Amino acid sequence: MSRSQDTASPITPCSPKKGEMISSIQLSRPFLTRLQIEYAQSKTIDNIVVYKQRRNQVFSFLMKVCNTLKFPMRTLETAMIYYQRFYLHNSFNTSTYHDVATVCLFVATKNEETIKKLRDIIAVVSQVRNMQLNSEQAENYRRRIIGLEIKLMETIAFDFRIGHVEEYLVKFSKTLSIPKEITYTAWLFSYDTYQLDIALKAPASSIAVALLELACKLEKFHVNINYRELFVNMEAVNETKVDLLDFYISNYNYSFFASIRPELHDTFMDLKIALGNVKQLVEREKRYIEEDAYFDERSYTTGERRFMLGNQRKRLYNEM
């Protein structure tokens, strides 16, 4: 069954007459399929190779900032998700991506209740980037970041629901009596999933299940996880496994896990072979994605903009 495309956003109820205010509704869709992500990025990113290179760079920059400010991993991870979501809908530009990363971290600190003043964050950011800012420049920089903040929040449609893989890892392990050592391995994997775009595709609960299953396989511990009981999506679990294993097979030396367990270099190929051909996220034909107004260019100037969480769509239909 296909749902009519006018449910996607932004929606302009009727074509505006001269001088009339345009209003739009922006839905939040925190999880997308691989093709949807690629389509969105094709509109905002000229060179995906450059984007990915800079993404690694910017994530290690964020890691340094978080180490200095002693933020927990969850703050860093939230910032990494925001950063990637930002560039689904805003064009990527090599001169400003550090600023975008900074604002992502700033919003993440609020979301994770690890509050730091923006001034303090900027002080560390400029130190890590070797920028010498006098107090006036620092103040200007602060204003620029605040200007970006609203743009970021509009991009994520004010959707601050962020799940954490670490939380589900522990909760699932304790529920299913998976040993702590194996959960630790899965936790080490989790940082690598944030370096990729897995969190844009799969929710934290599915990622956690995938990582626990991989860690159990790696440590040869038998576990039987009932997806239905945990309300996780099998396709998203498989998507996570395939992405992570592919990353380890082709780029193990660049992974975080390799810095802790370098000797496991060759094991991931075997895990991939054992996984076999699994059902990943269902993709629609490209033309449907192209018709989807959700991927239209975002307007930050439209007169009236409303933001809605995706699962409030029923309410939206009723109003229309």
Add this chain to the structure above:
Amino acid sequence: MDPFEARLQFSQMMETMSSFSQTILKAINFALKNQDLHEDFHSVVLEILDRLDFNARINVLYFLEALIRYISNSANFKDSRVPYVDNLERDWKLILSKVIGDDLVNLNSCVDVQREVERVLGKQNRDLSKMYDDLTLENLVVKSEESEGFRAAWSFLISKKRQGIRDRLQLIHDPETAHIGDSLSSKPTKEQILKRIENDRERNKRLKETNWVVARPLGKPDIPEFERIWNQYQALDEDDYLQLKELQQVVRESYQVL
């Protein structure tokens, strides 16, 4: 730097001490850089407390707390002679009595600092700490007479709390003769009160940070950080299942592939 000038600078730092971490850190660095003069600086602290208002006095005390914490966490002082700390412990009661003064405004904060400093140095006096808590409007019999270091300071704090309670009882039962009015001259001004609110807010914010700060000496996530997360969460409960169910719904709606 010659001792006279250092002394002058340090005394200026104490006078303008605030609740901001930068100011505190700057003073700590200065104190450690010139640690040969620690005897001098100690006497500066004792002298200056007599001249400051109650807000500035408590800021100095919080600085001393931060200094002691910094020194005892620092690896540089593990084996060698430790500056400042011994003198501060010896005169701790005197320092608290100056910080509290006549008006008792700083009493509660002093008790917090006392507990924190004892914890940092591993010299807790749980018996006296409990005795302090036991002292209430209904129970005034608690008494303590100690004369050494932190224990003496506790005795002093207990006596101050008793005094406060007595004054209050007298005010309730016999307002005419209560001598509370005598200290009206030292009643805090509106400005002082606002400043105190501001300072306490800043300190409270810093205190909250201790709930989440994670030190990564290796520059990357490590076992202690995982231990903390492991202990933070329990097995799934009913609410978790509801949340998981809702999350599944959000995910389905989000892909819009059906």
